[in-house]
Amino acid sequence: MKKSYLILLLTVLIYGTANAIDVKKLEPAFWWAGMKNTELQILMYGDNIAKCDAKITSQTATIKELVRFDNPNYLLVYVDLSTAKPEKFDIVLQRGKEKKTIPYELKQRKEGSAERTGFNTSDVLYLIMPDRFANGDPSNDVIKGMIDNKVDRNDQYGRHGGDFKGIADNLDYIADLGVTAIWLNPTQENDMPHGSYHGYAITDYYKADPRFGTNDEFISLVDKTHAKGMKVVMDMIFNHCGSENFLFKDMPAKDWFNFPDKYIQTTYRTTTQYDPYTSAHDKKMALDGWFVEPMPDFNQRNPHVAKYLIQNSIWWIEHYGIDGIRQDTHPYADFDMMSEWCRQVTEEYPDFNIVGETWLNSNVAVSFWQKDSKLAYPRNSHLRTVMDFPLMGVMNSAFDEESDWDKGVARIHDYLGQDIVYADPSNLLTFLDNHDTSRFFKTDEEADDTKKYKQALTFLLTTRGIPQIYYGTEVLMTADKANGDGTLRENFLGGWAGDKQNAFTRAGRTDKQNAAYDFTQKMLQWRKGNNAIAKGSLKHYVPINGVYVYERKYNDRSVVVFLSGSDSEKTLDLENYREVLPKTQSKDIITEKTVDVSGTSLTIAPRDVIVLEF
Template sequence: MHSNYLFSRIGVGAAILLASSVAGGHAADAQGNAPAVDRVEPPSWWAGSTMNPVRVLLHGKNLAGAKVTAGGGVSARSVKVNGNGDYVFVDLAIDKDADPGAKSLKVTTPDGTATAAFEVTAPLPAAGRFQGFSPDDVIYQIMPDRFSDGDAANNDPAIAKGLYGRSNPHLYHGGDFQGIIQHLPYLKDLGVTAIWITPVYENVHHVNTLQADGTAPYSDYHGYGAINQYGVEQHFGDLAGMRELVDRAHAIGVKVIQDQVANHVGPYHAWAKDPPTPTWFTGTAKSHGNNTYQIWTVMDPHGAPDESAATLGGWFANVLPDLNQNDPEVARYEIQNALWWVGMTGLDGIRQDTMPYVPRAFWTQWSTAITRQYPHVNAVGEVFDGDSSLVSYFQGGRKGPDGVDTKMDSLFDYPLYFPLRRTFAQGGSFHDLAVDEAHDWLFPHADHLVTFLGNHDVKRFSSEDGATPAGLSLAQTFLMTNRGIPLVYYGDELGMKGGDDPDNRQDFPGGFPGDPRSAFTEAGRTPQEQEIWSHLRKLAHLRADLAPLRRGSQMTLTQTDKQWAYARTLGGDTVIVALNNDTNPATFTIPVGATNLSNGVTLTDRLGAVGAVTVKDGGLAVTLPARTGAVFVK
C-alpha cells in the first residue's frame, strides 16, 4: 500500500478511484474549495453481511456539508461530517443480491463532487474457513519478518527504502507471507494445527525515532505500530498474499490466527495529528497520560473511576495513541476492522493485543459482532499478568462485578507461564505449578486457556538461568499433556536461545538466503536440536492421537517437590501422565484408585521412556529417568 492508501485491486482488494468536478462539469481547481477524497475505510465489504449497513469513514478535504450517494446495489444513509470538514461517516447499505465489483460513491458539496470507489465482494465460502481454535489444536507463533524470506522482491520496497538490514535486530529482515507458505509442510509435519501470525498491518515507512533507544534506528517490523489498519505491510506482501497464505494453510489442515490491536495505533498514524472526532483518542499527541499498566485497578470494587484512568486511557510507552472505545465511532471502526480481516481472508481466529487496557464493555460488543457473523471464529486475549484472580476477570463466560461479560473465549495463561519457567528451567518445585492449577476454578473455561513456554515478549526458555535441553523437553511434555491449548513460539522446537527483546526474535535458521544451514530439515539441525525437535513432534502427534489429552478431565494423582502424576480421562479412556523433574532417576507409586484403571491393567509409555507397568494394589509403581516424562495408556 502507498502512503495515500490506494488499494491495488488484486483478488478482493478495492481500488479507490479519485476524481473531482464542479457542479458545471468543469475540472475543479486543485487549490480551490472542491471536495476530494483520498481514503475509504473499509475499502470493501461483502454482500449478505450481518453488519449491514457498514459504516464507512471517508477522509479528504473540503467535505463540509457533504452529501453521499451510491449505486449498483449500494445505498448511502446517515451522512455525518466532522467539525474540520475532512472526515465523513456514511452508512452504506448493501443489497444481499448486489453484484460484486467497484461501486461509485459520489461525495457532493456546494463546491463540487468527488468520487471514490467502494468495492462489494462476494462472501467467501464458509467451507474450510472461519473454524475457530480449541484444545484440539497446537498453535505455532510466527513473527513473519523473522521466520522465512520467500520473496526477496519485497525486502526493501520503494515506499520504505532503507528499513531492511539483517544485521540490525531493529530493522526488517525479509520474512514474508511467501516464506511462511513455503514452510507450511514443515509445520504440518511437526504436528502444528494452527499458526498465529503477529500483526500484518501497514506500518510506518521510515525509521521510528519516537520509540528509539538512542543507540540504533528502529523499524516497526513487529507490526504493532499501525499507520493503516486496512493496509498490509509491504515488506510481507499484499492482501492477495495474505489470502493465499490462509488458503494454502487450510488446504493442509492448518488454521490461521491473526494478531489484531484494538487498543492503540502507531505514533505515525495520520489520526495522531488529525483524529476523525475530538474523542477518538484519550488525549492528544501533545497532551495525554502515560499508561501505568496497573491492570488491577480495572477490577477494583473500591476504586473511583479516576483510579483506572491511567490504565484504560494512558498511552503505551507514552507514545502509542490510545484509542477511545467509549467513542461509538471508534468502537464501530474497530469492530468492522476485525470483521473485515476475517471476511477478506478466511481467518479462523484472532489474537487481541493488550486486552485489559480497553474498556470491558467494548469486548462484549466486539465479541458479539464476531460471533454473529462467524459463529465458530473465536479470540484469545493478552492479559500479561501472573495473578489468576486478575487474569480470569477478563475471560468471557460469566459477568463480573461490573455486570460485564467480555465474551472473550480464551486468554493466554500467563499465571501458568511464570511457574512453568521456574519449575522446568530453574529446577523449582512442582508445588508452584500445582498451586496455580488449583486456581483453575476462577476461570469460566480454564481448558480454553492458551498455554505456552515463551513468546515474542519474553526471553526464550533456553536463555533462562538453569535451562537445559532436558528441562525444555520435559516442559514440552507438560505443555502437550496438560489442560489448555498449547502454543509453541517459533524456534522453540529447536531450543533456540535469545534474551529480552529483540534478542528473542532472531531469524529462524535456514529461512533466509545465505543462511549456512536450514533447521527446516533434519540434515540442517544439530544433534541436540534434532532431539528436542523429535520429542516435540512426538508429543504433538500423540496429543492428536489421544483425545483425553485434548478434551479429558484432569485429576492430580500424586504431587511432590520433583514428581507429579495426573490423569486425563474422557469417557472410558484414561491416560496417566508422570513427570520427574529431578536431576536423578526417581521411583514412586501413582495411586490410580480414583480412576477407572483396575488391578491387573497393563499400560505402556507412548513416549518410550520406560517399559510397561501394571496396576497393582491400586497403584502404578514407576521408575523414571532424570528430567523425563511418561504417558501411560492401556
Template sequence: MDCSRHIASEIDDSSIGGKHLTSNYMLSLALIFLFCAVGPSGFSQAPVFSKIDPPNWWTELPDPVLLVQGEHLQGTQFSIKNSDTTIDLVRTSPNGHWAFLKLDIKSAKPGSFLLEARNSAGATSIPYALTTREKPAADPRGFSSQDAMYLIMTDRFADGDPDNNRQPGMTYDRNDPHAWHGGDLRGIQQHLDYLQDLGVTTVWITPVDQNRETDSYHGYGTTDMYKVDEHFGTLADLTALANDLHARGMKLVLDIVPNHVGPAHPWVEDSPTPDWFHGTKAQHRLAQGNFRALMDPNASSRDRKDVLDGWFVDLLPDMNQENPLVAQYLIQNTIWWVQETSADGLRLDTFPYVGRQFWHDFHAKLITIFPHLTTVGEVFNGTFAMPPMLNSFFAGGAVRSGGTTDIDTGLYTPFDYPFFSVIRDVTVRNAPMTGLANLFRQDSMYPHPDRLVTLLGSHDTKRFMSEPGATPEKLLLAFGILLTARGTPVIYSGDEIGMAGGEDPDNRRDFPGGFEPEESSANAFLSARRSTDEANVHNAVKRLLAVRNSVKALQLGKQQLVQSDEDTIAYVRGLNLEHGCAAGQDRVLVLANKSDTTRKLTIDMNETAMEDCTRSKLLLGDKHSVQISSHSISANVAPLGLTVVQLR
C-alpha cells in the same frame, strides 16, 4: 474581492485604527474568512476522495459505516449511483478531511456502485464494491484444545520474496535487531511442510497491517488498518497462505490490535473526531499494567483510567472505544479481515487495556456473523506476577465486575501466563513441583480451564534457553508438561529447536534457514542441516506432538491431579473423569520428574479417574518400568523425564 488584501486591511485597521476586538467584530471577520474560502457562489473547490475504510463490503453482513478521507468534505452532499443501497450522513469533521457515512445495504444487490460527493464547486465520485459473502465453506473453524498452535513473528521467520525487503523510508538491515529483516507471508507458506511435519495444526502470525515505521517490523504499530504491509506482501499473499493452510486441514490465527495504533498513523495529527483517542500526542496518560485496579471495586477512577486510557509504552496512541464511531470502526475492521482471509481465530493484543463493554460488543457481533470463531486474549503486563485470580477475570463465560458494571467480555480464553511463569519456576528456578500442582488447583477460577492457551514463552519474553540454568533437558521436560497438560499449547517459533534469545529484541532472532544466503549456514527447516542440539530438541518435540495429536484424551480430556511433591507431579487426562475405566473411557497418566535422579512413583488408583483400569500402554518413557495392579500403578521416571501411560 481580493480576500487576502481585505483581511489584511481589516486586521491592520483593528490595530492601527483602534477597533475593539468585540465578539461581533470577530464574527464579522470569521464570515469574511468563510466567504473567501467558498467564494460568493459557494465552495471554492470540489470535494476530493483519497481513501475509504473499509475498502469493500459484503451484502450479507451488517450495514457498514464508511470512514471517508479526503478534502473539502464539510457541507458536502453524498449520494449513491447505480445501486439500491441508501446512505445516511453521520457526520463530517470541521476541517473537511473526514466523513462518516452509514450505508443501508439490506436491499442492495452484489456489484459496484458510485459514491458521489457534491458541493457548489463540483462533484467527485469513487467506485465501491459490495460482493456476495462466501459461506459456509469459508467460515472460520476456530481453534480449540484439539489444536497445537505455532507462533510466527512474520519478519523473523522466512524471506519468501526478497523483492519486497526494501521499502521507501524503511530500514532493512538483518544485522540490526530493531530493523526489518525481510520475513514475509510467502516465506511462511513455503515452510508449511515443516510445520505440518512437526505436528502443528494452527499457525498464529503477528499483525500483518501496514506499519510504515523504521522499527515497526513486529506489526504492533499500524499506520493503516486495511492494508497488508508491503514488507510482508499483499492481501493475495495472505489469502493464499490461509487457503494453503485450510487445504492441509490446518488453521490460521490473526493478531488483532484494537487498543492502539502506531505513532506515525495519519490519525495522530489529523483525527476523524476530536475524541478519537484517549488524550493527544502532546498530552496523554502513560498506560499502567495495574490490572488489579480493573477488578477492585474500591479502586479509584484514576487507577482504572491509567490502564484503560493510557498510551502503551508512552508512545502508541490509545483508541477511544467509548466513542461509538471508534468502536464501530474497530469491530468492522476485524470483520473485514476475517471475511477476507477466512481466518479461524484471533489473538487479541493488550486485552486488559481495552474496556470490557467494548469486548462484550466486539464478541457479540463477531460470533453472530462467525459462530465458530475463537479468540485468545493477551493478559500480560511484562511481569511474572500474574495469578490465576487476576488472569481469570478477563475470561469470557462469566459476568465479572469492571469498576461499577458487571460485564462478560465474551473472550473464548485468555493466555495462561500463570502457567508460563510456574513452568519456568519449577524447571529452571528450582521451585518445587508442588507449585505447578497449586496452579492446577486454581482452575476452578476459570469458566473453561480446558481452553486456556498455555505457553513456555512468546515474542514478548526471554527465550527459555536463555534463562539462567536452562538446559535442553529442562526445556524438553517443560515441553512434555506443556503438551500433555490441559489447555491449547502454543509453541513460539524456534523453541522447538532450542533457540536462545534474551529480552526483546534479542528474543526475536531470525529463524535459521529462512533467509538468504543459507547455503553455507545452518538450516533448521531441513533435518540434515540441523545441529545436534537442534535435532535432539526438534525430534523430541515432534514425538510429543505425535502422541498428543493421536490421543483424544490429551486433546479433549479433563484433568485430575493425583499426586505431587518437591520434584514430581502426576495427573490424569480423560473424558468423564468422575468415573473410572469401568465406564469404557481411556485414561492417560502423566508422570513428570524434575530431579537429577530416577524416581519410582507409585500411584494409588482407588477413588481416582484410574479406578478399575487394568491394562496399560506406554506412550512415552521406559517400557520396562511400568507395573499395574488392581489398585495401583508404578513407574520409574528418568531424571528430568516424563512417562506417559495410556490406561484401559
C-alpha cells in the same frame, strides 16, 4: 484576445483543480450483503470532503446517516443493509458544481463463511514474527516511499526482511512438525520510523505491510496454510495505532484519541478495571494513557471509533479467511467496547475464537477477562480465550527446582488446583514463552538440559488449555529479555540465503537440535486428534516423593502422565493411582516401551517423564 483567453483558461483550471473532490481514503473498499450486523460505516478522507453531500445508487441499500466532524477532511456514511442484496453501485459525492462518482460493491458471501471453525483445544499454535522467520522474497525488503526503508540483520530493532513468502515456503516444515495453526504477529502496515519490524504500531488497518507482501499474497498464504490442514490466527491491535496513521496525523475529531494534545503514558495498572477500591483518576490514567509515545491511544468509547475497529476485524475475517484473532493489550482498552466487539464477531461467526493478551500476574486477575467470569458479573467480556501468563511463570520455575512441599512440580499441582476461578479452564492459551518474554532457555548452556525440555513440553501438550509454541523452540533457540526485546525475536536459522546453518532441514540441525525437534514432533503428532487431551477431563494427585501424576480422560480413552521433579530415582506405590490405571500394562508413548502397572510399584528415573495411554 489570446492572452485574456489563456488567463481565463488558467484561472478555470486552477479553480477547478482546487475544488476537485479528492478521496484519499475510502474504508472499507467493499463489503458484503447478508451479514448479521446490517449497518455499514464507510469512512472517507480527503480535503474538505465533509462539505460534500453523498448519495448512493444502490437498489437495495440506503444511506442511514451522514456524520461530519470538526475536521472537514472526514465524512462518515452509514448505510442500512437490512434489505441489501449483492450488487455494484456508485457512491456519488457532490460539492457545489463538483461531482465525483466512486464505484462500490456489496459482495456475495462465500458459502459456509459463517460456519468456519476457530482454533480450539484440539489445536497447537505456532507463533511466528513474520520479519524474523524467513525471507522468501528479497525484492520487497525495501519499499520506495516507506519511512523505515532499510534492512539490517545486525540491528536487533531493525527490519530483517522476513515476509509472507518466507512463511509460505516453509509451510511443509511447520506442518510436518505437527502444529495445527500458525499465529502471526501483526501483518498490517507499520510505516513507522523506528521498530516497525514488530508490527504493533499500525499505520493502515486495511493494508498488509508491503515489506511482507501484498494483500493478495496474504490471502495466498492463508489459502496455502489451509491446504496443509492448518489454521491462521491474526494479531490485531485495538488499543492503539502508530503515530504515522492518517487517523492520528489528521484526527477526525479530538475525541478519536485519548489525550490527543499531549503524550501521557499509561501507568500499566490495568487492575483498575476490576479493583473495587480504585479511584476514577487511576483508572483513567491506566486506560487512557498511551502504551508508548509512538502509539497513540484510541478512545474506544467514541462509537465511531468502535465501529471502525470492529468492522475492520470482520473485514479481515470475511475476506481473508482467517480462523482466529489474538488481541494485543486487551485489558488496556475499554471493557464495554471490547466486549461488544467479541459479541459481534461471535454473532457473525459462532465458532470463531479470539484470544486476548491478558498479561496479568495472577490467575484471579486473568480470570476476570474470560467470557462468563463470575468476577466480572453482571458484565461479560465475551472473550472465550485468555492467556495464562501465571502458568508460564510457574512452568519456568517448576522444572528447575527439586520438588518438595511447595516447590518444583508441586507448584504446578497447586496452581492448577486454583482453576475454580476460571469460567472455562480449558480455554486458556498456555505457553512456555512468546515474543515478549525470555525464551524458555535463556542460554545455550541451559538448553543442554534435555530432560527439562522434555518435561516442560510434555506438560504443556498434555495439560488443560490450548498450547502455543514459539517459533524455534523445537530447535532450542535461546534468548534473554535482559539483552533487549529484539533478541527475543531472532531470525530462524536458515531463513535467509547465505545462512551458515539451516534448521529447516535435518542435515542443517545439530544432533542436539534434531533430538529436540524429534521429541517435539513425536508429541505434536501424537496429540493431533487425541480427544483425551483435547476434550478430556483432568484429574491429578498431590505430588508424592516429588512425582506429579495426572490423568486426561475422554469416554473410554485416557492418558496418564508421571512427571518426576526429583534429582534422584523414585519408587511409587501404584495403589495410590489405581483408579486411573484401568489395565495391567500400557505403552509409554515417549520411549514406545511397554510399562507394567499390574504390580504395587513403579520406579521412575530422575527428572523423567512417562506418558501412558489406555
